[in-house]
Amino acid sequence: MLLLAALLGSAAPLAAETQVITAARMVDVLTGRMVAAPVVVVNDGRIIAAGPAGSIAVPAGARAIDLGDLTILPGLIDMHVHLTSDPRLGGDRQLRYVRSFQAVIGVAHAAQTLAAGFTTVRNVGSDGYDDLALKQGIEGGYVPGPRIVAATHAMGATGGHCDTNQYPAEFDFPRPGIADGPDAIRGKVRELHRRGAEVIKFCATGGVFSSGTSLGAQQYSQAEMDALVAEAHMLGMKVAAHAHGNSGINSALRAGVDTIEHASFADSTSFELARKSGAWFSMDIYNDDYILAEGAKNGVPEENLAKEREVGLKQRQTFQAAHKAGVKMVFGSDAGVYPHGQNARQFAKMTEWGMTPLEAIQAATVNAGEALGRSADVGAIAVGRFADIIAVRGDPLADVSILLSVPVVIKGGNLVKDTR
DSSP: OOOOGGGGGOSOOOOEEEEEESSSEETTTTTEEEEEEEEEEEEETTTEEEEEETTTTOTTOOOOOOOOTTTEEEEEEEEEEOOOTTTTTTTTTTGSTTTTTTHHHHHHHHHHHHHTTTEEEOOOSSSSTHHHHHHHHHHHTOOOOOOOEEOOOOOOTTSSSSSOOOSSSTTTOTTTOOOOOHHHHHHHHHHHHHHTTTTEEEBOOOOOOOOOTTTBBBBBOOOHHHHHHHHHHHHEEEEEEESHHHHHHHHHHHHSSSSEEEEETTTTHHHHHHHHHHHHEEOSSSHHHHHHHHHTTOOOOOOHHHHHHHHHHHHHHHHHHHHHOOEEEEEEOBBTOOOOOOOTTHHHHHHTTTTOOHHHHHHHHHHHHHHHHHHHTSSSSSSSSOOOEEEEEOOOOTTTTGOOOEEEEETTTTEEEEEO
């Protein structure tokens, strides 16, 4: 039995070699079909051949990874996580810990996320460049975890959702993501890019877990959003907009953002703008259950719980309407608001509110890879992409809840979890 913890003693990636991975079935997310008796050939961490048995030449001397009667899928992608956040530290509980504590718990959360079958994540906001430290540790082989697309600090307006408003006026906190006005915003985008951000995440509206902001209130003007998106795109970065209210959503879409996070009060105009621009909706429609069940115990203030009660059902109804309207959608859980490693709990909500199991799986694989701009690397079991593969028991196209239990995880051709 191979566990992720076994990798903790290694400071370097495993040696490159050729592997042949076989299983009973494979979900081909590109075609939507189940492939019987698949054979996947991997060299130096990437797939060089994939198809049904008999159609693939197996190189002599390749190391066999036979997954028996399991079903293989591409490694899952979560487009909205906060690896350095712990949902049990609600309200001011996090102030009991030194700031570097967040980077430490991020190591544990990254391992839990990978063990759950999520081999790539987009980390949309952390303090102190902790997501970059975590990314470097994973890529260097020091700790196990998924591939990370890092946003570093989330950007926002003074007094907005991404600011620090919950403490008395005389308290002074670093606010490295705050910028106001088109010129300052352009400068902040450049600074985050210089420091290593790979995606820009900004707060277009208020949010649940902030003080003194209403959910729907727009917090950047159209001119400010236009400047932010133009600057990020010029630098080759995607842009994710935290947006609950339809005014902020629609302004962000007009500015050309790549993904709308949450999208709770999106309307028919939002759907039309998203279809026209090609933007994706990333909607965290599971975590309402956890927040309302555990939030008070975790120290979440009543102000925030009241906002969650306001938004939870409406967001799910919007998800259903957006899906029916043909808006492109990706999987984004907001893990960190609920426990890491439980990301896959959202799949059942996605099917409950209108998606087929295949559509939900595609949202976390091929769609997410495209939205990241990394279809050449992740999102499918296909030639040229990283050999990021998970294996489950049964048929996830019949029962997507199977993805809650992932006994085998392969990342870059390396077998990092095997609990069969």
